[in-house]
Amino acid sequence: MLAVILEKSGRIKPTHLMYKANLSHNQMKLYLSELIKNGLVENFDNSGKRMIRITKKGVDFYSKYGQMREFEKTFGI
Amino acid sequence: MFHKPFKLKIALYKMKIVFTPDWFLGKDVLIDAFSFLILLTLFIFAYKSYKLSKNKNSLYLGIGFLLIAFGELSTILTKLVLYYDTTFTQTVGQMIVTYHIVRSTDILFNIGFFLHKLFTLLGLYALYRVAAKERPSKEILLGLYFLLALSIFGSMFYYVFHLTTLIILILIICAYYNIYKKNKLLNTKILIIAFVLLALSHSTFLFSRLPSLYVVGQIIQLISYVIFLSLIIVIWKNGKKKKQNKHNI
Numbered sequence: 555m556l557a558v559i560l561e562k563s564g565r566i567k568p569t570h571l572m573y574k575a576n577l578s579h580n581q582m583k584l585y586l587s588e589l590i591k592n593g594l595v596e597n598f599d600n601s602g603k604r605m606i607r608i609t610k611k612g613v614d615f616y617s618k619y620g621q622m623r624e625f626e627k628t629f630g631i
Numbered sequence: 632m633f634h635k636p637f638k639l640k641i642a643l644y645k646m647k648i649v650f651t652p653d654w655f656l657g658k659d660v661l662i663d664a665f666s667f668l669i670l671l672t673l674f675i676f677a678y679k680s681y682k683l684s685k686n687k688n689s690l691y692l693g694i695g696f697l698l699i700a701f702g703e704l705s706t707i708l709t710k711l712v713l714y715y716d717t718t719f720t721q722t723v724g725q726m727i728v729t730y731h732i733v734r735s736t737d738i739l740f741n742i743g744f745f746l747h748k749l750f751t752l753l754g755l756y757a758l759y760r761v762a763a764k765e766r767p768s769k770e771i772l773l774g775l776y777f778l779l780a781l782s783i784f785g786s787m788f789y790y791v792f793h794l795t796t797l798i799i800l801i802l803i804i805c806a807y808y809n810i811y812k813k814n815k816l817l818n819t820k821i822l823i824i825a826f827v828l829l830a831l832s833h834s835t836f837l838f839s840r841l842p843s844l845y846v847v848g849q850i851i852q853l854i855s856y857v858i859f860l861s862l863i864i865v866i867w868k869n870g871k872k873k874k875q876n877k878h879n880i
Contacts, residue, residue, distance in 0.1 A: 622680040624866045628818035630810030631688040631761065 555585055556608060556616045559595065565607040652842035656714050659849050663707045666856045670700035672863055692761045698754030702747045709743025741786060748792045749782040755799040762806035793836045800830035821862045828855035 558574045559566050566574070572582045586606070589595045594612035598605055608616075651659055677693030680686070756774055759765075778795075785792035804826050811819040828851055835848035 618679070619683060620869065621866055622676075622683045624818065624869045625676050625680050626684065626686065626689060627814060627816060628822060628862070628866060629692055629762070630764075630807070630814065630819065631686060631692060 555589065556594065556612055556619075559606065559608045560613070560616060564613075565600075565605050568604060568606055571606060651845060655842075655846050655849070660707055660710050660714070662849050662853045663703050663710070666852065667700050667703040667707060669856045669859045669863070670696050670703060673859065674700060676863065676866070688761050691757055695754045695757030695761065698750045698757060700754075702750030702754060705743050705746035705750060709740055709747070712739060712743075745782055745786060748785045749779065752778040752782060752792070752795060752799070755796060755803065759799055759803045759806065762803050762810070789839075790837050793833045797830055797833045797837070800826055800833065804830060818862060818865060821858060821865065825855050825858040825862065828852075828858060
């Protein structure tokens with residue numbers, strides 16, 4: 555989900571996120587609430603439309619996650 | 632009058648245990664310290680990876696690197712005492728006191744180098760098991776027993792340790808080559824090169840009775856850890872690159 559939001563310059567409509575991340579409505583609600591709870595993404599209002607954007611903490615987390623995945627792939631684990 | 636035999640004994644230990652030529656004293660400790668820092672960084676990476684993914688193999692890999700780092704630390708501390716503590720005895724005039732100091736340093740050297748061997752072998756064994764994707768089994772106990780025995784006998788025959796390390800490193804290289812055949816990643820290739828150089832350094836240490844070969848071995852070890860450092864930088868930068876390319880928050 556974070557990767558999808560980052561691909562869209564850090565902000566995305568909830569419905570687009572659902573389709574791009576290939577999630578059901580219930581799955582998205584569940585994962586999104588978890589991400590918001592951890593401060594990785596946040597809701598904001600864009601001319602009356604609800605949008606989702608990634609926070610600085612979310613970008614840092616994604617960066618660290620990328621490093622760790624790279625580390626695991628290097629060592630084949 | 633009583634100082635001379637003591638000095639001779641220390642000189643004998645330098646030759647038997649470390650084989651370092653006089654001009655290289657201290658420089659090898661710096662190389663060991665550098666290796667220790669790199670190993671510690673690899674442990675931190677592996678531990679963070681475990682915290683994030685809860686993949687136990689990351690944890691075992693981290694423990695492997697940490698054990699080798701402890702091995703390096705043991706050798707650094709022992710060498711520091713061995714290289715820099717000899718002048719202390721020159722102020723002691725009593726033979727009996729000097730004798731006791733020799734005995735205590737004897738024990739320290741033996742324990743220090745024993746721990747170096749044990750931690751290094753255990754760490755490499757852990758790395759091998761993770762790389763070869765060996766499942767936990769009772770065979771681990773047998774492996775641990777042999778490594779303990781080898782660490783003890785390594786004090787009597789210095790080449791036993793280097794030979795065992797070389798064999799485990801060859802097994803690790805083979806395991807990572809199999810991984811490389813599947814993932815074709817540049818990072819894994821760099822990792823293999825680093826392990827090959829580490830194996831080469833231990834094969835050089837097999838002949839380290841010649842002081843020049845001990846130095847060559849240390850330099851190869853340094854190059855190996857520089858390559859490990861470059862691997863860490865590549866992994867770290869790749870994560871950063873993703874951050875900059877895709878987003879500008």
